[in-house]
Amino acid sequence: MRLKDYFIELLKEHGIDSISTSLKLISRDPIQQMAVYVANGKANVCRGSEGKAFKLNGEPVSEAKAFVGDCSNAVFGRDELIERTEGFPYVVIDCQFYDLHSKKEKSKVKTQLRATLGVIRDFMWDDRLAITGKKIQEFERFYSESTASFIKEKNFDRVILLDPNAEEVYSGEKADCFIIGGIVDKTGNKKGWTSKIGRDLEREGIDFTSAKILLRGDTIGVPDRINTIAEMVLLTVLDGIEVEEAIRRVQSNLVARWRLKKELPKITKRLDSKRPFRFVLKSDFRKFDWLNLSYRDFLEVCRQMDYIVVDDSLFEIIQKFEFDEVKGAYKA
Ligand SMILES: C[S@@+](CC[C@H](N)C(=O)[O-])C[C@H]1O[C@@H](n2cnc3c(N)ncnc32)[C@H](O)[C@@H]1O
Numbered sequence: 001m002r003l004k005d006y007f008i009e010l011l012k013e014h015g016i017d018s019i020s021t022s023l024k025l026i027s028r029d030p031i032q033q034m035a036v037y038v039a040n041g042k043a044n045v046c047r048g049s050e051g052k053a054f055k056l057n058g059e060p061v062s063e064a065k066a067f068v069g070d071c072s073n074a075v076f077g078r079d080e081l082i083e084r085t086e087g088f089p090y091v092v093i094d095c096q097f098y099d100l101h102s103k104k105e106k107s108k109v110k111t112q113l114r115a116t117l118g119v120i121r122d123f124m125w126d127d128r129l130a131i132t133g134k135k136i137q138e139f140e141r142f143y144s145e146s147t148a149s150f151i152k153e154k155n156f157d158r159v160i161l162l163d164p165n166a167e168e169v170y171s172g173e174k175a176d177c178f179i180i181g182g183i184v185d186k187t188g189n190k191k192g193w194t195s196k197i198g199r200d201l202e203r204e205g206i207d208f209t210s211a212k213i214l215l216r217g218d219t220i221g222v223p224d225r226i227n228t229i230a231e232m233v234l235l236t237v238l239d240g241i242e243v244e245e246a247i248r249r250v251q252s253n254l255v256a257r258w259r260l261k262k263e264l265p266k267i268t269k270r271l272d273s274k275r276p277f278r279f280v281l282k283s284d285f286r287k288f289d290w291l292n293l294s295y296r297d298f299l300e301v302c303r304q305m306d307y308i309v310v311d312d313s314l315f316e317i318i319q320k321f322e323f324d325e326v327k328g329a330y331k332a
Contacts, residue, residue: 002123002238006085007035008056011045011066014075020064022051030054032122034068038081039125044074088124089175089237090154091116091230094147094197095182096133097190108184113139115227116180123234131182147179147197148204159208161201162229163194164219166210172236172243179208180229215247221259221291223251248292256291260301263288268307271318273332279308281315 008031011019019034023043027033031054037043045066053064066075093116101109113131120129130150131142144150151159156176163181181194198210213232215221223229228250235246267287268278285298302309310318321330 001087002032003039003081003085003088003125004029004032004035007031007038007081010076010081010084011056014045014066016045016064016066016075018053018055018061018064019045019066019068020049020051020053021068023069025052027122029058029122031056031058035081036121036125037068038076039078039127041078043068044071044077046071046074087174087238088128089233090128090130090156090177091120091233092130092132092144092147092150092177092179093182093226094132094179095136096146096197096200097181097183097193098134098136101184102187105184105186108186109182109226110136110138112184112226113182115225116230117142119227119231119234122231123238133182146200148201148206151177151201151206151208152204159201159206161194161198161208161210162213162233163198163210164212164222164224165192165195166198166212168209168211170211170213170233170243173209173211174237175209178230178233180226182226184226185224213243213247215244215259216290218259218262220262221251221255222247223255244290248290251292253292253294253297256293257297257301259291260288260293260298261305264301264305264307269318270327270329271321271332272324272327272329276329277308278306279310281312282309283312 021034023037025033038045045068047066049063050067050069053061055061093113098106098109117129129142130144131139132144132147132150135143158175159177160173160175161179179197181197183190183193201208212219213222231250232246235241235249236243264280267284268280270276270278280302285295299309318330321332323330
């Protein structure tokens with residue numbers, strides 16, 4: 001469940017079946033955004049209609065029963081909404097290595113933090129984000145001194161550190177707190193930095209699990225931006241989506257193509273003629289429906305790898321040629 005689902009429950013209990021606001025709406029989901037305004041303590045739910053109006057399923061209407069804004073006799077506000085929620089995790093971005101990044105990387109970390117806040121607001125509200133280890137301009141209000149002190153203060157039961165170098169594989173387990181490294185890998189070698197966060201936690205006596213997100217056994221194809229990791233986890237734990245599907249939903253074409261480059265050599269076939277070549281079948285594209293790829297992406301990767309894409313009917317003819325088991329090739 002997302003925050004808006006609890007918001008809708010509460011509205012219905014108060015006999016409200018449509019909601020409006022004159023506050024700025026920038027999200028694709030106006031009801032979630034109104035719920036965030038309330039949970040952030042920026043507005044209450046009041047009787048009457050103001051600004052843009054929606055049914056609770058997000059469809060626009062001309063007028064609503066209530067509005068999200070400012071009034072003296074609110075129907076409900078932040079406390080009643082937050083009390084109602086359960087099972088929302090905290091997302092901690094550990095930025096202790098911020099100063100070790102280049103100027104360009106620092107700017108990327110900030111861009112990803114902004115996007116992560118956007119993700120947090122798509123599912124929950126601002127209180128659920130913490131940025132530890134470094135007070136970064138623009139994000140001061142999310143700052144906590146260290147991940148360990150934040151965890152101790154909140155007294156969490158179950159903590160998961162998302163670490164691409166962990167032994168365990170993440171398969172959708174829920175937790176009170178998910179830790180992501182505030183790390184951008186553009187220059188230098190930052191391999192293993194997330195595990196250093198884990199070693200700090202061990203030193204502080206914190207009980208946690210490190211887990212890596214894999215796509216069919218490999219980190220290649222798993223987007224590694226801070227915000228995409230947060231989104232995958234929240235899609236899994238709050239929307240109940242399987243990890244593989246969550247990865248596919250946040251995967252960029254570029255990341256999907258990297259993975260395709262790793263997969264294609266496993267399925268190509270060889271034809272030894274005057275000019276030997278490797279080929280794949282048009283229908284092989286369907287084998288990769290677990291990657292966020294268009295048929296054009298598939299053709300482009302085959303072109304880059306010098307594989308010919310042959311029609312399946314042509315392959316029926318090739319199969320009649322002699323097959324050399326040692327070379328693993330058809331002979332024309
Ligand atoms: C760009 S990655 C940095 C990884 C870093 N170079 C390392 O080797 O630890 C940023 C953060 O995203 C998370 N992350 C990225 N890919 C992940 C994966 N496949 N599994 C788990 N966490 C991942 C980690 O929390 C990591 O600290």
